[in-house]
Every structure is written in C-alpha cells, then in structure tokens.
Amino acid sequence: MNITIKEIAELCGVSRGTVDRVLHNRGNVNKETEALIKDTIERLGYTPNITGKILAAKKKGLKIGVILISKGNPFFNDVLKGINRAKEEYRGYGVSVSIHQLEGYDVEKQVKKMEELRDKVDAIILNPINDILVVNKINELVKEGLIVINVNTDVEKSDRIYYIGSDYIKGGETACGILALLTGGSTKVAILTGSKKVLGHNQRIHGFKRIKEQRYPDIDIVAISETNDSDELAYIETKKILENHEIDSIVIVAAGVAGVCKAVQDMNMEDKITIVSFDAVPITRKMLEIGIIKATICQQPFTQGYKSIELAYNHFITGNKLKKDRYIVKNEIKILENL
Amino acid sequence: MNITIKEIAELCGVSRGTVDRVLHNRGNVNKETEALIKDTIERLGYTPNITGKILAAKKKGLKIGVILISKGNPFFNDVLKGINRAKEEYRGYGVSVSIHQLEGYDVEKQVKKMEELRDKVDAIILNPINDILVVNKINELVKEGLIVINVNTDVEKSDRIYYIGSDYIKGGETACGILALLTGGSTKVAILTGSKKVLGHNQRIHGFKRIKEQRYPDIDIVAISETNDSDELAYIETKKILENHEIDSIVIVAAGVAGVCKAVQDMNMEDKITIVSFDAVPITRKMLEIGIIKATICQQPFTQGYKSIELAYNHFITGNKLKKDRYIVKNEIKILENL
C-alpha cells in the first residue's frame, strides 16, 4: 500500500503534526525540517489516502445548496432525481443538500438566492442565467472559497469550479445527422428554437448548420422561429410555417413540443413531416409513442444531477486536484424502442 | 447524523464489542442483552455508517480477479479501460485487481482459471461461457463465499451475485426500430449473426423479430446467416446473400463487420444497402465515418468494466444488502455525429 503521513513523520523523525503543517502550507515549520519533509514526500511519492480523507471529511461535513430554474420545467425532473439520489447516497459521508427551485429567468432572484446561501453552504450547484450580475456573483463566491458548479448551462468568463452538462453544439450536429438519416439526406426543414437569446439553443442551431454545410448539401433550412418555450406560441409559429412553406421536417431545439406537434396534427401532416426533438419530457415520450416524433436527443439529465453532487464532494475531498473543469454528458439518440 | 455503534453501546450500557457481536451474529451474547441491543438497533433505525465501513474494509483489502475471453476481441478494449480506470481509483480503498485474458470459447480453460483464482481472490469478475461446467463452478465458488459477478453475458441458473451487461433483446428491438426509421419502415433485410449457439446473438434476433411483428409489417427478413464472428466467413455469406436475394438492408448482430462491409463494397452496393451494426470497434467506426454503416448500437463497454469493479466493492462493503442483482446498461444508438 502507499506511504502515509505517519510513515513520513517517522522517517523524518518528526511528528505527524509537522508533516501536516508542511502538507497544508500552514507555516510555522523550520526551514530545514520543511525541506526534508518536502523532499521525502516528493521522493516517496506521497499521495493522501482517499479513505482517510473521506473519514476526516465526514467530521467536517459538506453543505451543498442547489439553485435551479426548474419550476414548471419538466426537463429538470430527472436532474432532480439524480440530485436526490446522490443526496441519499452521500448522507452517510456527512453531506447535506438543500434544493432551491426558482421560476423564470430572473437575474435578481438568482443572485439574491446565491447571496442568501453564501454563509449557509460550502458549495453551490447552480443552473446559471447568462448575465454579468450572475457571473460576478459566481466569481465573488469562488474567491471566498465556495465551490460553485454550473449545471446544464455554463456561462462565459466565470470562475466556476466545474461545468457539468451537454455539448450543445454536438447536440445540434447529432440532430442534423439523425435527420439526414431519417430523410435520406434530402429535406426542407424548419427549426423551432426557444429564444435567440439563449446560448444553448443557438449552439444547437449552430451545430446543426455546421454539419449540414459539411455533409448534407440537400438539407435546406427553410425557416427558423422562436417559441419562447411556450406551447401556444409554438403552435402559432408552426402553423404559420406549415401554411407558408413546403417543408417535410421539423427540428425542435427547445421546449414547445406539445404546441408544434398539435399544429402538425391539426393540419393532418403527421405522415408528411419528420420531427426530431431534444430531451424526453412526458409529452415528448408520448409523441414518440404515437409516432409523431421520430427521434429525440437526450442529455442524460439524471447524470447531470447526480454527478453535480459527486463533483462537489470530490472537490471538497481532494482540494483543487481534479484536472478537468468540465464533465460533458453524452448526446443520446432515443427512439421509441430504446427510450 | 445517524446513530452509531458507540451510541448504541452507551444507550444499552454495554461495550461496542457486544453490540458488534449482536450486529454480526457472532454469538456469545447474553440473551437479554442481545434482545435489548436488537431492540435498540431496531427502534433507532441503526444503519452502519459507510465511511466507517470503508476505512475498516481498507484494512482487510479486497482482491479481485477478472477473467475475460477478450484476447483478439476488440470489443473488450473499452471494457478493459473501464476496469483499469476503476482499478486505479479503488487502489486507495485497498482494492487490488488482477486481469486474466483468455482466448476463444474454451470451457475447460475458463473453469481452470476460476479454480486457480479460488484461493487467491475474494471476488471474481467473469465473462462466462454458457456451459454447465462453468455454472457449477460459479455456484461452488459463491457457496464458498466468493463474490462472483458476470459481466457482458449472463448464464442461466447460476448463483452469481450480479450480472452487469446489456439487455440483448432490447438491443435487437432497438436495431429494428432504427432500421425502420432509416428505411421508411419498409425493407428486405438480411441478418448476419455470429452463432446460433450464442445466447446474446439469438436474443438480439429475437428482439428484432418481436418488434418487427408488433410494429413494422413491411420489414421482411430475407435471410439469417452465421459468420462465426469471422470476417472471412462473413464476407462469403454476405456475398452469397447479395447474389441470391434482393435485399436493401443488413443488420449485423455480432462480429464480422469488416467482412460484411467488404462484400458490400466489392459488389458496389454501398448506396443501396442500409447497414446497422452493434458495438463500435475500430472497423465499425471507420465504416460509420465513410458512410457504409449508418448506425450502430452500443452497450456502454467502459461502464460494464468500471461498474463491475464498483459492484464487487460495494458488495464487499455492504454485505448482501443490495436489492438488485442486475445492472443493465443502455443500448445506445450511435451515428457518425455522436460517435
């Protein structure tokens, strides 16, 4: 087995406490002693044992606050399942998790909630709004020593410790690829997006276009419309498109699935339009089951939730030692048979 | 936090040792004392703390032997990557892993290797051959207290502690579903299988047929041929099929991808035949990249390897407490864009 602090102490003829001071740069150590200890650590390749860390960490306890913009958004149901599973599993490790669900893209509310948690938790798992105020607050909290992890969406130029979520560009590429396969590589497609202000939605469209340019010259993007993630608007926009354009496929890169599908059904075009969507909320599952939607691209929501807690814990245990600052989940193609 | 052994001991006015004896049914405890302790445990809902278990387990150490029929089979490369990743991560937990790769379906060799490991390890992770001798040996070792975990393929009527691997039937169903989507639901298909003696291959075909019957009346299975997982035979069989039947799609449920694709290419039928395969070995990736194969169904090989170690460890830690005796990985649809 590996070398331990105790053994280092014995080898150097000092106490465990002194080795500990050197290891954690606490100062108050004689220069020569420190050099000797550092050398020994280096020479014998000391790495702290994980089980010891775990036990010691339990005593300290890790308080995690989760802030999600999840109210009324069924996508987050599985994310929350993952979080709650991890919450149970990590209870015995001294981890406690409080979950705070917000509604709508309200920057002030989000920042206020972060501020509120500041002194109550050691880590914040955040589904961040892409706004300078949020970024600033993230950076402020990280500077104070909090572990801030962005989940599902990342924001630029923030000092967050990790991002866990999907690669939206690759998601769009995958949508393009599967649409090409479903249509023989030739189709007139309408894209329904949530908002042109939302980075993830744009990235999916960007990825779609990129692959289209690269590989599928006969895919023709006829229209791109915003739904505001609202089924009502999605219905209206879809109907408008179907009335004004000759399309044979639709890609839905955000919410609004129910609205889009209803419009297609109301115009009796289920058999003429190939629909590809993202995620697998209940309405999407239903549409897959009745064959309106042919394929949907999922981003492992359960894993996003579960791993966000796991990452926070691992960072708590090991300090800043993890090299990767992003955990990218897969874009999974789901059809009726492997849903 | 939860109640501990120490607290139980104090509450009952006994020592930790006595509580321990009751918890582990070691005997040598006064009946009334035992009743009191058991009652207290029950009443306060004692559950052993995981971090304590981990530390104590480290001292004991867990030796795991892995037996795979993996020589010359590139599918197992990723399984091995998963195993080796877990091997590294669990080293600090006192876990050691030895890997034994066998070649070919040789029952005697496999049983002999199990016998050889019997006294050297606490757990065996096995890619079992479906044979009565193997089953008997599994049961024998489990009865002796070894943790036996079947990976990638399960065998019937064995007392193995876990199976981790895919649902082959669902894999076949998924293949049928994606083929239906790629061909508009109407196709004449040839199925290339490895061997009619291999359960997994049969189950994939079974699943394919089931979904075909249920949902896709216009899918027509024109031929089913065995390749013995050999590219040479796959080439010959594929050519034979292409010469004698009017098919427009091929499903490869086992190895032999290179042979099948070469036959299709040699007959200049790349554009006429839709090929769906399983797994993503290097040749399959290449065929996806050049468009010969349209989609392949993967079974999370890395996860199979990683989790097999994790399951062995968890079982070692918690005793027999886990409810599920199967960990079923997903059947993932991979195309060029999300490979």
Add this chain to the structure above:
DNA sequence: TTGTATGCGTTATCAA
C-alpha cells in the same frame, strides 16, 4: 517551532 492527543465509525483481537 514542534509534539501530543483526540475524533471520525467500524472491525477485530486480546484480556478479563
């Protein structure tokens, strides 16, 4: 500047 002592929770050995 350095060492000692204790705790985290379970397990196991030894002594009574």
Add this chain to the structure above:
DNA sequence: TTGATAACGCATACAA
C-alpha cells in the same frame, strides 16, 4: 459472556 483497546489515515485543537 463481556469489556477494553488498537487499527485504518487524515485533520486539528491544544499543549509544550
């Protein structure tokens, strides 16, 4: 039949 104690490895408060 039971209790006391050490061990696992790290962290830290406190004493010297």
